[in-house]
Each structure stands twice: as structure tokens, then as C-alpha cells.
Amino acid sequence: MxxxxxxxxxxxxxxxxxxxxxxxxxxxxxxxxxxxxxxxxxxxxxxxxxxxxxxxxxxxxxxxxLIYTRDQHVMLQGITISGIDVGNLTQEKAKILIDHEIDRLESQTVRLNAGKQSPEVKLKDLGLVLSDASALQEAYDIGRKGSLRNKVVTKMSAAKGINFELSHTWDDQKLKDSLTRTLEGFNNPATDASFDITTQNTMIIKSEHVGLIYNPESLASLIKGLDIYKPLPEIKVDFKEQLPQLTALQLEDQKITGLLASYTTRFDSTQTARSDNVRIAAKAMDMSVIKPGDTLSFNQIVGERTVAGGYKDAYIIVNGQFVPGLAGGICQVSSTLYNTGLLANLQVTQRSNHDLAISYVPLGQDATVAFPNLDLKFNNNTGGYLLIRTKTSTNSVTIELYGKVKPGQEVLISDTTESVIPAEEQRQVDETLAHGASIVKQHGQPGYIVKSFRIVKVNGKVVSSEPLKQSLYKALPTIIAVGS
The missing domain is CATH 1.20.5 (Single alpha-helices involved in coiled-coils or other helix-helix interfaces)
Known part of the structure; x- marks a missing residue:
């Protein structure tokens, strides 16, 4: 236990x-x-x-x-446009203010010192164009774009002051026109040497004049370079020397010194309408002057042939037939001129022969014309001025060419008939004639092929041999009317 x-x-x-x-x-x-x-x-x-x-x-x-950057729909304090304070203003009110400034700037005048006088011209009349659209928008955008931080920074920058300039351009054509109107009276333009033709067909030369005119390019550059926001200075107009295009020395070298060539053809004075046409065309050519290197044109000098011009109906050649037509006969004047031009050794640039052989000049030496395209033309290759003089009598027309004579020059024209075209015989039934009777309704004439040459000699020595345009003339048939 x-x-x-x-x-x-x-x-x-x-x-x-x-x-x-x-x-x-x-x-x-x-x-x-x-x-x-x-x-x-x-x-x-x-x-x-x-x-x-x-x-x-x-x-x-x-x-x-947020309160600091809140949009109050006005320009920020410290913003100016062209020096004008637009702070705390709406775009609309700012525009009214700036438009007044634009009007003031464009209405400024600039003094142009042209020597004895100094005209004043408004800038807007000289082509100045100012615009506030871009400046107003850029000014309004300050403090309104980007992040909050960016808005704060730009607004603080604006408080220190930001200025926007107006955009401006120049209307070049308006500037040019305005300067021309303002300063044209101050120019002392150059004048070319000139001449008068005497009754002896010689030239009296008048000297040229060297001019002084304002320099438009230099002046326009100075005007466009002005600072329009500052008091405008006076501009000294620069004048430059203007040289004439033709001098007395040049005229002396191109001077008419005598007769180059002359040619005469004859006509039937009983054919009154044709004779009148010849005289009218010849008179239209008289005293015509052709510059060195220019073209001598028959149609250009004589012009269109009209009833109002006094021309009448007479026989002309059309499609190998003689038919009535306005201004018939003037081909005799053009053919006379052709031969004068050949003998003056002018360069032929356009020439046509008639369809049928004619009798007032040798075969191969005629020239037909029809306004406006079928023409007779020469180039003035003489190195001097040409003067055309014409004369008419009761039955003849003469054309003379005056110019720069080349001593010792001689011109010859040779023609060779290459072939003859026989005239056909045409028989036509005429029921108005008795049986076995006949009459000749048209006399025929043969046709020809002709070659021509121009030979130029100087002091008796051949210096050139020039083939001219070949001439082909049609045959005119013989027409016989016979009774049935």
C-alpha cells in the first residue's frame, strides 16, 4: 500500500x-x-x-x-500679339483688337525718294497682306494642351510674357503694279536710233538716247525687307541705265545706200478692172521697210483682197482654167516683185508658179499668190534694211528694192524649157450649131516644164550659181464646138 x-x-x-x-x-x-x-x-x-x-x-x-489650370476660355495673362496685350480676352475680343492693329500696320506709308520728288505709298497698296488667324490660335492654345504638368508649366511661362507675331506676305504682282503706277513718270526710257526715208530713197539717221529707269527688282527687295513694326525709313529709289536696242552705229552699218534691183512688167490698160487691181496692190507695197533678217511677205504687206479695199473681179487661174475672180491681176504685181527679189539676190523662202503659162514675165519667173496661205516670201539676207518702192503707169508696174549695195555685184536669171506639153483638142457637140458647123470656144496653149537658175557675179566673176524651184505649167486644151 x-x-x-x-x-x-x-x-x-x-x-x-x-x-x-x-x-x-x-x-x-x-x-x-x-x-x-x-x-x-x-x-x-x-x-x-x-x-x-x-x-x-x-x-x-x-x-x-485643377483650379489653376481650369479653362476660362480667355487668353492667359502675359500673352501679347504683335505687342498688343490680349491677356484675359476671348478670341473674339482679341481679334477685334488685333484687326485694328492690322489696319494700322497696313496703312503705314513708306516714302520713296525718287530724286526731285518723294511719293508716299501705303503698305497695303504695295501688296502687304497681314493675317492674325495663326497668332490668335497659337495664343489661345497656351495652357490648354498636354498634361496637367504641361498646362501648369506653359501657364507659368505665359505669366512671364509670350509674344506672337502676325503672319505677313507680299503680293508680288500688286507690288509690281503699284511701283509702276507710282514711279513710271520718273523714268527716262531709252529710245532707239531711227531713220527717215527721203524722197531720194535714202536714210537720214537719228541718234539713240540712253535712258535711266528705276530698278524694280532692287526696290521690291528693299520694300519686302522692311520691319513693319518699327518706324518706316525713307527708301532711296535706285535708277539704272537703260541701253537702246538699236544704235546709230548699227543703222550706219545697215544703212540703205542705193538701188539693189528694179523690174518692170506691162499690162493691157483696156482691161480696166485688172489694171485697177494691179495699181491697188502696188500702192499697198510702196514705202514698205523690211529689217535685216526679217521676212518680206507679199500677203502680209498687201493684206486681204476685199471689195471694201477697192478690188474688182477680173480673170484668175483656178484649177487650170481662166475664170472670173476678185482681185484678178495682182499676181502680176507678185511676179514683178519676185523678179526684183531675184535680181536683188534675196533668199526665196516661198514661191509657186501659176497652173498655166502667163505672158507678162518669162516662163519660170512668175509667182502666184492667194490670201492667206499661197504667198511669196523672201528672207532679207542683205545685211541691211530693205525699202520697197513701186510705180505704175497706164500700162506698166515697176518695183524697186533699195538697200545695202554690194559694189560690183551682178545677178542674172536663166531659164531652160525642159519639155513642152502639147495642147489637146477637145470637140464638144453643140446642138445650137448647124450640122457640120464648128467654132473654137477656147484656144489652147501648151504646157511647159522649166528649170531656172540664178547666177551671181562680183566684178565679172561668177561667185554662185543657184537652181531655183522648177516650174510646171499645165497645157490648156483647145475646145471646139461642133454642130450635131
Whole structure:
């Protein structure tokens, strides 16, 4: 009994010790857990405090920033356009103000010192064009674009002052026209040397004049370089020398010195309409002057042949037949000119022969014309001026060419008939004639192929032999009417 009690007591003691140990260890664990919980709670509390402070700080800063950058639809304080304060103004009010400034700037006058006189001209009349559209928009956009930070920065910059300039351009054509109107009277233009033709068909030369005219390019450059926002200075107009295109010395070298060639053809004065046509065309050519290197054109000089011009109906050649037509006979004038031009050694650039052979010039030496395309043309290759003189009598027309004479020059024209084309005989029945009777309704004439040459001699020596355009003349048939 006693032994049992001791063992039981021992076990109880051991259990108590274990229980005590467990209690002690458990207390330590619980204490550590409680310590971690307090620390974690303190961290959370600190985080919430800091977050709250940050939020409060952001709210204290952000709200004023939002208020600072709030759009009030006016220009920012400190913004100017062309030096005009537009701060706190709407775009509409700012435009009214700036438009007044534009009108003031464009109405400024610049004094052009042209020597004895100094006319004043408004800039807008000289082509100045100012615009405020771009400046107004750029000024209005300040503090309104980008992030909040960008808006704050640009608004702070504007407070220190930002100026926008008006855009301006120059209307070059308006500037040119305005300068011409203003300064044309101050020019002293050059004049070319000139000449008069005397009754002896010689030239009296008048000297040229060297002029002074303002320099439009230089003046326009100075005007476009003006600072329109500052008081405008006086501009001195630069005048430059203007040389004549033709001098007396040149005229002396191209001077008419005498008769180059003359040619005469004759006509039947009883054919009054044809004779009148010849005289009208010849008179139209008289006193015509052709410059060196220019073209002598019959149609250009004589012009269109019209009834109003006095021309009448007479026989002309059309499609190998003689038929009535307006201005018949003037081909005698063109043929006379052709021969004169050949003898003057002019270069032939256009010439056509008649369809049928004619009698007032040798075969191969005629020239037919019809306005406006069928023409007789020469190039004035003489190195001098040409003067055309014409004369008509009751039955003849003469054309003379005066120019720069080459001493010792002689021109000859030779023609060779290569072949003769016989005239056919055509018989036509005419019921109005008695049986076996006949009459000739049209007398025929043969056709020809003719080659021509121009031979030029100087002091008797041949210097050139030039083939001219070949002439082909059709045969005109003989037409006989016979009774049936």
C-alpha cells in the first residue's frame, strides 16, 4: 500500500512537472504570438496614416492645380500679339483688337525718294497682306494642351510674357503694279536710233538716247525687307541705265545706200478692172521697210483682197482654167516683185508658179499668190534694211528694192524649157450649131516644164550659181464646138 502510494506520488509529481513545463512553454509561445500581432497592427496603422497623409497632401496640391489650370476660355495673362496685350480676352475680343492693329500696320506709308520728288505709298497698296488667324490660335492654345504638368508649366511661362507675331506676305504682282503706277513718270526710257526715208530713197539717221529707269527688282527687295513694326525709313529709289536696242552705229552699218534691183512688167490698160487691181496692190507695197533678217511677205504687206479695199473681179487661174475672180491681176504685181527679189539676190523662202503659162514675165519667173496661205516670201539676207518702192503707169508696174549695195555685184536669171506639153483638142457637140458647123470656144496653149537658175557675179566673176524651184505649167486644151 505504501509502495503503491509512493509510485503514484512519483507519477503525479512527474505529471505535475510536465504540466508545469508545458504551461511555461505555452506561455512563451502565446507571448510571442501576441507580440507579432501587436507589431503587425502597428505597421498597418502606420501605413494607413502615411497613406492618409499622402492623400491629404495630394488633395491639398491637386485641387488648387485643377483650379489653376481650369479653362476660362480667355487668353492667359502675359500673352501679347504683335505687342498688343490680349491677356484675359476671348478670341473674339482679341481679334477685334488685333484687326485694328492690322489696319494700322497696313496703312503705314513708306516714302520713296525718287530724286526731285518723294511719293508716299501705303503698305497695303504695295501688296502687304497681314493675317492674325495663326497668332490668335497659337495664343489661345497656351495652357490648354498636354498634361496637367504641361498646362501648369506653359501657364507659368505665359505669366512671364509670350509674344506672337502676325503672319505677313507680299503680293508680288500688286507690288509690281503699284511701283509702276507710282514711279513710271520718273523714268527716262531709252529710245532707239531711227531713220527717215527721203524722197531720194535714202536714210537720214537719228541718234539713240540712253535712258535711266528705276530698278524694280532692287526696290521690291528693299520694300519686302522692311520691319513693319518699327518706324518706316525713307527708301532711296535706285535708277539704272537703260541701253537702246538699236544704235546709230548699227543703222550706219545697215544703212540703205542705193538701188539693189528694179523690174518692170506691162499690162493691157483696156482691161480696166485688172489694171485697177494691179495699181491697188502696188500702192499697198510702196514705202514698205523690211529689217535685216526679217521676212518680206507679199500677203502680209498687201493684206486681204476685199471689195471694201477697192478690188474688182477680173480673170484668175483656178484649177487650170481662166475664170472670173476678185482681185484678178495682182499676181502680176507678185511676179514683178519676185523678179526684183531675184535680181536683188534675196533668199526665196516661198514661191509657186501659176497652173498655166502667163505672158507678162518669162516662163519660170512668175509667182502666184492667194490670201492667206499661197504667198511669196523672201528672207532679207542683205545685211541691211530693205525699202520697197513701186510705180505704175497706164500700162506698166515697176518695183524697186533699195538697200545695202554690194559694189560690183551682178545677178542674172536663166531659164531652160525642159519639155513642152502639147495642147489637146477637145470637140464638144453643140446642138445650137448647124450640122457640120464648128467654132473654137477656147484656144489652147501648151504646157511647159522649166528649170531656172540664178547666177551671181562680183566684178565679172561668177561667185554662185543657184537652181531655183522648177516650174510646171499645165497645157490648156483647145475646145471646139461642133454642130450635131
Amino acid at each position: 505504501g509502495d503503491v502510494e509512493e509510485s503514484q506520488v512519483k507519477r503525479l509529481n512527474q505529471g505535475s512537472e510536465q504540466a508545469a513545463a508545458t504551461e511555461v512553454y505555452g506561455d512563451e509561445q502565446n507571448s510571442s504570438k501576441r507580440e507579432w500581432t501587436r507589431s503587425n497592427g502597428q505597421r498597418k496603422k502606420k501605413y494607413f496614416i502615411i497613406s492618409g497623409l499622402i492623400l491629404v497632401l495630394l488633395m491639398s496640391i491637386g485641387i488648387p492645380l
